Amino acid sequence: MSTKFKLVSDFSPTGDQPQAIDRITKGAKQKQEDQVLLGVTGSGKTFTMANVIERTNLPTLVISHNKTLAGQLYQEFRDFFPKNAVSYFVSYYDYYQPEAYIPQSNTYIEKEAEINEVIDKLRLKSTSNILTRKDVVVVSSVSCIYNIGKPENYRDYTIELILGQEYVRSNLYKRLVTLQYSQSQFEFKRGTFRDRGDKLDVFLSYEDSALRILFSGDVIIKMQKINPLTGKI
Structure with missing residues (x-):
């Protein structure tokens, strides 16, 4: 995993x-707070x-005034930094109708929402x-930087897994449920986990892959990413 930004471009x-x-x-290194880059489109x-x-x-943090431009910037920065963590943080609502009363x-009118x-x-x-990383670019819309909580709150909702360390399996499952994962032996989808004897599969909420944790007793002996559909590494 890279810790430095590496720009990739033919130009x-x-x-x-x-x-x-x-x-x-120079201004950034001198901690100059306000700088303006002015240029025409293109x-x-x-x-x-x-x-x-x-x-x-x-x-x-790259802030855009709307989701359309944010999507464009996200793709451009992904192309510039393919080996770094370029992230996209905009509203997840495809449709949102706030509750209302017509006297x-x-x-x-009840609140309705459809999440993407x-x-x-x-x-x-x-x-x-x-x-988890330092080489991060987050592209966000303006409205999404408000009321997302404190970093400390997010850290409280994490699980640190270390190879060779012992974990009481029942406590680990309870911790996953606290993090809003649900146990499902048959419908394995994002945000669920399943117990397979000496294996614990967790379909990560933020990935297209799942994490397989192999145990010997209560000790973690191996962790590997798997295809959630085929189970292949």
Whole structure:
């Protein structure tokens, strides 16, 4: 796992870009709080900032004013940093109708919401990356940076598994349930776990893969990622 940002591109900075990269990088290292990069559409502002991220090697939050632009920026930064943790954190609602009351007709409208499971997974992956890695770029919409909780609260909802360490299996299962995982022997889907004798399979909420934990008694002897459909490593 890389700890430094590595920019991948067939192009090199040109025109005013080298000067902008140097000045913004210098300002960041001097802890200058406010800097503005001004450029017309298509002038390479995203590429310029990608170079700044690589040079400063700092975790980065990219804030967009809407989900459409956030999606575009997310894809661009993923292309620039394929070996680093580029994450996407936007609202997971495809549809949201707040509760309402219409006094003229004495009508109460219940709250309705439809959650996008893919975006929900990407949001969880973002928080996982922030807690476990330093080479992180999070692309977010403005509305999503409010009321997401404290980092300490997220750390409280984690499980640290160490090879060779003993775990009481029943306590581990209870801890998984506390983290809102559910036990399911037959319908193995995201956010569930199943007991297979000396194996415990956990379908991670933020991944497309599952984690298989192998035990000897109550001691973890191996951990491996598996395909949740086939069970293959």
